[in-house]
Amino acid sequence: MSEIPAKAPQGHIEVRSFSLSYDSIEGPVQAVTDTQIHVKPGEFVSIVGPSGCGKSTLLNAVAGFLKPTTGIVTVDGERVGGPSAERGMVFQQYSLFPWKTVRENVEFGLKMRGMPRSQRERAARTLLGLAGLEAFEKHYPEKLSGGMKQRVGIVRALATGPKVLLLDEPFGALDAQTRVIMQQILTNMWQRLKISVLFVTHDIDEAIFLSDRVYCMTARPGSIKAEIPIPLERPRQQSMMMSSEFLALRRGLMSLIREESLKAMGGEINDLGMRGLNIELHGQSLAEVL
Amino acid sequence: MSSPAILRHPEDSMPATAIAETGPGPVATPPSFGTLALRWYRLNRSGLRAIAIGITSLLAFLLVWHLLTTYRVVFFVRFTNVPSPLAVYASFTKAIHDPKFLMHILLSCRRILVGFSLAAIVGVPLGLVMGRFKLVHEIIFPVAEVLRPIPAIAWVPMAIMLWPTNEQSIVYITFLGSFFPILVNTLHGMTLVDPVLVRAAQCLGARERSIFREVYYPASLPHIFTGLTVGMGVAWVSLIAAEMISGQYGIGYFTWEAYSLVQYADIALGMIAIGVLGLGSSLLIRGAGQLVMPWRAK
Numbered sequence: 001m002s003e004i005p006a007k008a009p010q011g012h013i014e015v016r017s018f019s020l021s022y023d024s025i026e027g028p029v030q031a032v033t034d035t036q037i038h039v040k041p042g043e044f045v046s047i048v049g050p051s052g053c054g055k056s057t058l059l060n061a062v063a064g065f066l067k068p069t070t071g072i073v074t075v076d077g078e079r080v081g082g083p084s085a086e087r088g089m090v091f092q093q094y095s096l097f098p099w100k101t102v103r104e105n106v107e108f109g110l111k112m113r114g115m116p117r118s119q120r121e122r123a124a125r126t127l128l129g130l131a132g133l134e135a136f137e138k139h140y141p142e143k144l145s146g147g148m149k150q151r152v153g154i155v156r157a158l159a160t161g162p163k164v165l166l167l168d169e170p171f172g173a174l175d176a177q178t179r180v181i182m183q184q185i186l187t188n189m190w191q192r193l194k195i196s197v198l199f200v201t202h203d204i205d206e207a208i209f210l211s212d213r214v215y216c217m218t219a220r221p222g223s224i225k226a227e228i229p230i231p232l233e234r235p236r237q238q239s240m241m242m243s244s245e246f247l248a249l250r251r252g253l254m255s256l257i258r259e260e261s262l263k264a265m266g267g268e269i270n271d272l273g274m275r276g277l278n279i280e281l282h283g284q285s286l287a288e289v290l
Numbered sequence: 291m292s293s294p295a296i297l298r299h300p301e302d303s304m305p306a307t308a309i310a311e312t313g314p315g316p317v318a319t320p321p322s323f324g325t326l327a328l329r330w331y332r333l334n335r336s337g338l339r340a341i342a343i344g345i346t347s348l349l350a351f352l353l354v355w356h357l358l359t360t361y362r363v364v365f366f367v368r369f370t371n372v373p374s375p376l377a378v379y380a381s382f383t384k385a386i387h388d389p390k391f392l393m394h395i396l397l398s399c400r401r402i403l404v405g406f407s408l409a410a411i412v413g414v415p416l417g418l419v420m421g422r423f424k425l426v427h428e429i430i431f432p433v434a435e436v437l438r439p440i441p442a443i444a445w446v447p448m449a450i451m452l453w454p455t456n457e458q459s460i461v462y463i464t465f466l467g468s469f470f471p472i473l474v475n476t477l478h479g480m481t482l483v484d485p486v487l488v489r490a491a492q493c494l495g496a497r498e499r500s501i502f503r504e505v506y507y508p509a510s511l512p513h514i515f516t517g518l519t520v521g522m523g524v525a526w527v528s529l530i531a532a533e534m535i536s537g538q539y540g541i542g543y544f545t546w547e548a549y550s551l552v553q554y555a556d557i558a559l560g561m562i563a564i565g566v567l568g569l570g571s572s573l574l575i576r577g578a579g580q581l582v583m584p585w586r587a588k
Contacts, residue, residue, distance in 0.1 A: 063493055085495030095490040099508040099585045108504070109494035140585040160495060 010076050011163035011196030013039040013062060018071035020057055030221035031057045035071070037215055037224060039164065039196045044187075046199040046207035048253065049217030049225075050261040055200045056168050058222070062198060063089050063166050075163060085109055088157030092169040094149040096141040102152050103128065103137035109160035127155045130192075131185065147178040154186065164196040171206065179203075180238060183210055187236065204253045208246060209236060216256045219264035226256055373555040378562070381555040394544040395563060398529060401457075401540065402571065405464025406525045413472035413521070414514055420473075421480020422506060434473065442467035442528035446535050460532045460540070467528030468521030475520065479513025480506060512586065515579040522575055526568045541567070 018035040021028040032054040039045045047055045060066045062073055064083040073080040075087065083089075088109075096105050103124045110120035128134050131151045141149055150170055157165060167186075171179040187210060190197055201207050207214045208230055216226045230249060232240060240246050321329075331338070352375050357363075359374040373381075385391040420427040442463045449459035483506055491505050533542030545560030580587055 063489075065489055065492075083489065083492035085493065087493060089490070089493045091486055091490060093486055095484070095486045097487060097490075097505070097508070099511070099583070108491070108496075112491075112495040112497075112500055142585065156494070 011039070011041050012076050013037075013164055013196060013198060014072075014074045014077075015058070015062065016072050016074075018058070018061065018068050018073065020054070020061060020066060021069050032061075033221040033223050035223050039198050041196055042194045043213065044190055044197045044199065044211050045213045045215065046201060046211040047215045047217060048201060048204060048207045048257060049222060050219050050257060050264045051202060052220055052264060053217045053260065054220060054222030055217050058217075059166055059168050059198060059200045062164075063087055085112065085160040086163050088160065088162035088165045090150070090153045090157050090165065090167040090170045092172045094141070094146070094153050094173075096149055096152055096156070098141055101138050101140055102133060102144070105141065105152055106156045106159050108156060113160060124159065127159055128152075130189070131155045145178075146174050147182055150174065150182060151185065154189065158189065158193065158195070162195070164198065165190075167197065167199045169201055170199075171203075172201070179206070184238075186210065187234075191235070204250055204257065205241060208232070208249050208253065209241060214253065216253060217260070219260040225260065228253060371554055373558050377555040378558045381553075381559050382562075385556075385559060391544065394539055394541050395567070398533065398540040398542065399567065401461050401464055401529055401533075402522075402525055402567075405461045405529070406468050406522060408461075409465045409468040409472055409521060409525070410518060413469050413517070414476050417473045417476025417514075417517075418480060418502070418507060418510065421477050421483075421510070422502060427477075434470070438470045438474070442524070443531040443535075446532060449532075450536060456536055456538065460529065460537060463532040464525050464529045468525035471520040471524055472514075472517040475513045475517025476510060479510030479517075482513070483509040508583075511579075511583050515575065515583070518575050518579075519572055522571050523568065526564065526571070530564060 015035060015037045018037075019030065019033045021030045023029075035058065037045070037047070037058070047058065049055045057066060061068055062075075062080065064080045064087065080087075096102075097108070100108065103121065106124040106127055107120045110123060115123070125134065125137065128137055131154070133148065133151060133155070136144065136148065141152065144152070153170070154165075154167075170186075171182050174182060183206060199207070199210060211230050214228045214230060215224050216228065217223065218225045228249065232243075232245060232249075356375050358369045359372050359377075363369045416430070420430055445463055445466055446459075449462050450456070453459040453462055487505050487509065488501060491501050496504060529540070530542035530545075533540035534546040537543035541560055541563050545557055545564070548554070548556030548560060
């Protein structure tokens with residue numbers, strides 16, 4: 001652990017009166033509107049919401065890839081102006097550099113910082129050891145399984161010792177078994193490094209299992225519909241997912257999301273003209289049928 | 291749930307017992323040369339088959355060529371004056387001891403080397419910069435698109451006017467032939483770079499220059515090498531045409547001169563030499579590609 005750049009446990013994320021719209025031929029389209037969220041230092045916070053609600057947009061704004069139309073994003077009081085190594089990011093598509101070996105991928109951030117080769121090699125090996133990937137340091141990413149790729153992705157993002165870790169549906173492309181293991185690995189790393197995490201997912205179980213707090217977003221234009229603290233004790237075990245406490249949280253979040261998903265789908269279905277598809281609703285509204 | 295388990299059971303256990311029974315065998319006595327050879331044969335059977343058929347097919351081609359020329363077949367196509375494979379072989383054995391023939395080949399290779407290298411040195415960086423900076427693309431692309439469809443051979447008269455020596459104009463035509471495929475493919479590679487990789491590099495602290503070197507360039511390499519391979523092919527086409535029209539030396543000139551001097555065997559010899567040189571240079575590029583892109587090695 002001594003090889004990992006030590007940083008004071010910071011990483012206070014603040015998003016205030018945030019909105020983001022983009023131009024289209026029909027005028028500005030509101031993607032996210034009037035949103036406030038925060039992540040305390042060392043806290044694990046998830047954002048869930050129906051697809052297309054703008055949760056990834058929000059995350060990309062915190063990463064610095066998108067500029068808010070109104071409002072402000074700060075980390076430790078400093079305004080986010082663009083991407084930086086202070087905010088590590090993990091992508092759903094792994095986004096490892098195919099032309100670099102596993103170790104070279106992990107070293108990348110340290111190389112950008114100008115760390116000498118021997119030093120960053122040692123740091124990368126230590127980190128890969130933590131993720132159980134030492135044996136694969138010389139492999140190219142193409143040869144790895146999805147779960148291994150994403151472990152490399154997480155380790156790569158952590159290598160520079162960022163203040164916060166941003167994850168955009170990182171386990172969305174993995175099978176169910178691998179996903180559970182990855183969640184456990186992520187929790188372990190988070191607890192050891194005491195880093196703030198902002199995690200975007202559409203998987204409710206995942207959000208509850210991992211987080212201290214969950215934000216639930218509305219359908220587009222997205223805003224925060226609810227903020228749910230997760231009081232489950234840590235360390236968390238897979239068995240907790242059957243506990244009545246967990247199931248109650250799950251039911252609550254489920255109904256919140258279902259409401260928003262229906263809103264999102266309702267619009268779509270009207271647009272497509274359900275009547276043309278000859279679907280009889282027996283006088284019921286779509287929401288009732290579903 | 292129970293039936294798959296029952297079905298799987300014997301499959302799972304059988305290899306285990308098989309290993310347990312035969313396991314010590316191979317460890318104690320290494321397999322004999324005969325078994326090794328047999329295994330090697332089984333693993334490479336399809337490759338060996340392809341080689342065998344390939345050799346047979348080439349021999350058949352030579353045989354047909356031999357028969358057509360020996361009997362001077364005239365059937366729309368006239369084989370009356372076409373040299374036989376044996377005649378070509380005879381002129382080959384004579385030519386390899388002839389310093390003039392070797393000089394023709396060396397000169398052609400030098401022209402390719404200079405023209406093609408210049409095209410790569412200009413085309414690859416230009417393509418990379420055009421792919422990265424919109425303004426450069428907007429300025430250069432229209433000119434390139436107008437010039438690109440003009441075959442390099444059509445440049446011959448203009449090249450003779452432009453350049454003080456014949457040698458320079460031939461190299462220039464070789465350059466032109468390979469330049470556009472290299473430029474266009476490099477540019478194409480740049481447009482296909484995954485933007486998520488660029489973002490990944492950015493939030494690992496990479497600045498513009500590093501992103502260019504560490505992401506855009508390696509991501510475009512496969513297409514750059516496609517461009518180099520195509521460019522090398524077109525370079526030979528352009529070179530041979532230029533040598534036939536305006537050259538004094540070179541393998542293209544040798545082939546054309548052989549026709550003028552009624553040395554028919556040398557025509558075929560020149561053609562085969564051009565084919566072998568073209569094949570060799572594209573193999574060189576493929577080898578270089580594998581060296582530069584180890585992650586793409588299968």
